[in-house]
Amino acid sequence: MSDPQYFLAEAEKLLKPQSGLLSFFSGGSSTRQEDACDFIIQAANSYRLKKQFELAGHQFIRAADIQSKLNNHNDSANHLVEAYKCYKGVSPSDAIDALTRAIHIFLTQNGQFRRAANFTVDLAELYESVGDNANAIISYEQAGDYFTTDHAEALANKAFLKCADLSALNGDYSKAIELYDIIIKQSIGNSLTRWSLKDYFFKNILCVLSSGDPIEAKKRIETFASDDPSFQQTREFTLIQDILECIDQGNVDEFSEKVFQYDQFSKLDKLKTQLLLKIKTSVVDRDDEDLL
Incomplete structure (x- = not known):
């Protein structure tokens, strides 16, 4: 039988308090709750189908x-993960609540830092999907910290990169620069990540320029x-x-031309x-609000 209502009705019978001889013959409370839980899971899977x-x-x-x-923390966390999967496409707020609870259990009860890290990335993506960039940034950074604790540097850098990019988009350039510095330090000398260094360097310096510090940008490029x-x-x-030269000369037209030429080959x-627009309007020419 695959009717979820049947399974739920059976679960309710088991969850109903028992007393006297009936309690003795029907088994202990914890056993009945375990059996009821099995019926509830069957109902959940029926609804899912x-x-x-x-x-x-x-x-x-x-x-x-x-x-x-029942203090079965691992089972509780696994059920919360299944709830998150169900809610993800239909109720993001419920998905966030379920996943947050599961992550807490992985960290505090099971010491499963890798699972906590992986699901914290999922949590960050959920926050991003509903436009909550502030909590997404926090979650990506937490994920990076958990991966670092589990000695998974490559995964940590991936999470830190998402955190840095979102921070930069939100105008928190100091936070972004700090994280790009961490990523760059981990990537230098690593044959698997050195090909990405130019992009990390580029975004790092663009954030420095967006914060209005051309002198620091010159130091960093060297x-x-x-x-x-x-x-x-x-x-x-x-x-x-070219940008540094345009800043020195206050040449907005030349800045726009150099950016346009770059975009023809590297989209x-x-x-x-957004960073280049910020540099153009606030560093090259504070009075020019035109788009690139």
Whole structure:
């Protein structure tokens, strides 16, 4: 039988308080709750098969609550993860709540830092999907910290990079610069990530310029060229040099032309476009509010 209502009715019978001889013959309370939980899980999976994902999520939450009362923390966390999967496409707020609870259990009860880190990335993506960049930034940074604790540097850098990019988009340039510095330090000398260095250098310096510090930008381009001499042969290096010259001359037209030429060969993404616009309007020419 695959009717979720049948399974829920059976669960309710088991969850109903027992007394006297009836309690003796029907088994202990914890056993009955475990059996009820099994029926609730069957109901949840039945709802899931029917694509009634919100109802399925609610039952997985019920199962998690029962297992939590029984101190079965691993089972509780796993049910919360299943609830998150059900809610993800239909109720992001419920998905966030379920996943936050699961992550807390992984960290405090099970010591499963890798699982906590992976699901914290999922949590950050959920926040991003509903436009909550502030909490997304916090979650990506937490994920990076958890990966670092588990000695997974490559995954940590990936999470820190997302955090840095979102921070830069939100105008928190000091936070972005700090994180790009961490990523660059981890990437220099690593044959698997050195190809990405020019992009990290580029975004790092664009954030420095967006914060209004051309002198620091000049210092950094020299440092990065020393750390990785191949950087000097890149379009990114050339564009930064051109930008610094335009800043010195206050030449907005030349700035726009250099950016346009770069974009013809290396398409600018949303972040870099926003940073370059910030540099143009607030550093090159504070009175010019035109787009690139």
